[in-house]
Amino acid sequence: MNSIRVLVVDDSAFMRNIIGQMLAGAPDIRVVGQATNGKEGLKMARELKPDVITLDVEMPVLGGLEMLTILMRTNPMPVIMLSSLTQEGADITIKALQLGAVDYLPKNAHGGAMAMRRLAPQLIEKVRAVGTGETRKAISEVRGMVPEFFDHSQRRNPEHTGRAADVPVVAIGCSTGGPAALCEVIPQLPEGLNCAVVVAQHMSATFTRALATRLDRLSRSLTVREAEEGARLEAGTVLVAPGGKHMTVDRKMDGSLICHLSTTPDMPAQPSVDVLFASLAKSCPETTLGVVMTGMGTDGMQGSHTLTQRGGQVIAQAPPGCLVYGMPKAVVDAGLAHTVAPLGRIAKEIYMWSRVGRGTRTGAPG
Numbered sequence: 001m002n003s004i005r006v007l008v009v010d011d012s013a014f015m016r017n018i019i020g021q022m023l024a025g026a027p028d029i030r031v032v033g034q035a036t037n038g039k040e041g042l043k044m045a046r047e048l049k050p051d052v053i054t055l056d057v058e059m060p061v062l063g064g065l066e067m068l069t070i071l072m073r074t075n076p077m078p079v080i081m082l083s084s085l086t087q088e089g090a091d092i093t094i095k096a097l098q099l100g101a102v103d104y105l106p107k108n109a110h111g112g113a114m115a116m117r118r119l120a121p122q123l124i125e126k127v128r129a130v131g132t133g134e135t136r137k138a139i140s141e142v143r144g145m146v147p148e149f150f151d152h153s154q155r156r157n158p159e160h161t162g163r164a165a166d167v168p169v170v171a172i173g174c175s176t177g178g179p180a181a182l183c184e185v186i187p188q189l190p191e192g193l194n195c196a197v198v199v200a201q202h203m204s205a206t207f208t209r210a211l212a213t214r215l216d217r218l219s220r221s222l223t224v225r226e227a228e229e230g231a232r233l234e235a236g237t238v239l240v241a242p243g244g245k246h247m248t249v250d251r252k253m254d255g256s257l258i259c260h261l262s263t264t265p266d267m268p269a270q271p272s273v274d275v276l277f278a279s280l281a282k283s284c285p286e287t288t289l290g291v292v293m294t295g296m297g298t299d300g301m302q303g304s305h306t307l308t309q310r311g312g313q314v315i316a317q318a319p320p321g322c323l324v325y326g327m328p329k330a331v332v333d334a335g336l337a338h339t340v341a342p343l344g345r346i347a348k349e350i351y352m353w354s355r356v357g358r359g360t361r362t363g364a365p366g
Helices: 013-024 038-048 064-074 087-099 109-117 120-130 133-142 178-188 205-218 273-283 301-309 327-333 343-357
Strands: 004-009 029-035 052-055 079-084 103-107 169-174 196-201 223-226 237-240 246-251 257-262 288-292 313-317 339-341
Touching (some): 004 013, 013 109, 013 120, 029 038, 029 120, 052 064, 052 120, 079 087, 079 120, 087 178, 087 205, 103 120, 178 196, 178 343, 196 273, 205 237, 273 288, 273 301, 288 301, 288 327, 288 343, 301 313, 313 343
Parallel strands (some): 004 029, 052 079, 079 103, 169 196, 169 288, 196 237, 223 237, 288 313
């Protein structure tokens, strides 16, 4: 079996050594080089041709974001960011994910070597998930895949004139590669989209708030914010589930849809796409569209089954440009996707469903 070859780029000798030790526990992963700044990193990436790069942000000579920008333009490959747990670190991480990084690992260097080593299973899992030829191909494919379908005018929140019970819901679930995909899809949704949008992205708490802020800045038509307990689903608004909490949707007596936040001990994915979809299958199945995008694992498959059984519809992201074809593949393989669409088509599919598809049964997915 060929080893996954990793290049570590970090100006801290402590961090380089710790990352090397963390990866040494995996027999199928090998550190092939260590660079102390972005300039060295670019040179070693060209010479060593690693499968994955772990990248720090703050470095002398050439910083992480600058290196990432050049790398994605000249030699795109899977990059995992090492991110601090501060709000500033989260903001920079979301920008890096939008620039082309495929994932991140929140680090707490102040906690010492033991605190970092506890993250070894997560780092190994992430390296294995993205250290494939398929991921590298997808990084190249996704560039230029998102056309400008809609003529966006000056930003204005669309007005919903119907009853609260009539508000259809688009529920998006994603994991690895999801932030970049969301940064493509959400800004493409047009003014006047008569739907509420809810998002379950596998991410820790500090980072989901930064993601919501970033999406709100990018979107010219919709308002994006991190969900709070009791928030009402409204047309033209996107609610991002907070990291570390499940988001569910419940219907009140007046027909309005309200989100609730909760936690489940020992459940690895929080927020969970399955949990979100299952709640919508109970509260408003025939006016819900589930969208399962890039990510490792099968989260979203069981929820899609529940949703489709009760009259909802599901879109799965197609392999081209899908950084990790795990979650959508599970949905497609189970025969639950009504539509399989590449990233550049998903916003258009959502818009078409909002105009003609909601509230109708289409029979078995296919």
